[in-house]
Amino acid sequence: MDLDSHRTLFVELNHNVQPVSELQLQDNRLFLLPAAAPAKPLTLEQFDARTQALDGQVDLFQSIEQPQRLYGYRLHANQIIFG
Secondary structure: OOOOOOEEEEEEEOOEEEEEEEEEEEEEEEEEEEEEEEEOOOOOHHHHHHHHHOOOEEEEEEEEOOEOOOOOOOOOOOEEEEO
């Protein structure tokens, strides 16, 4: 099943769902970072465009300060929620 490219990305941190507004690559880790202030979440299309040039496999993480690996996602309404 293909996902709608207009779905928005969120990450669950401490049981709190927050919009993903920034991506940061460190070594072989891609961090999905929530917005510091209210912001529009990235869409799946934007995520794909920003990660298209990455070579090989990268692992998804949340929180640079206390990295937690992300293993999956769930769909809710028009949202993709990683956590």
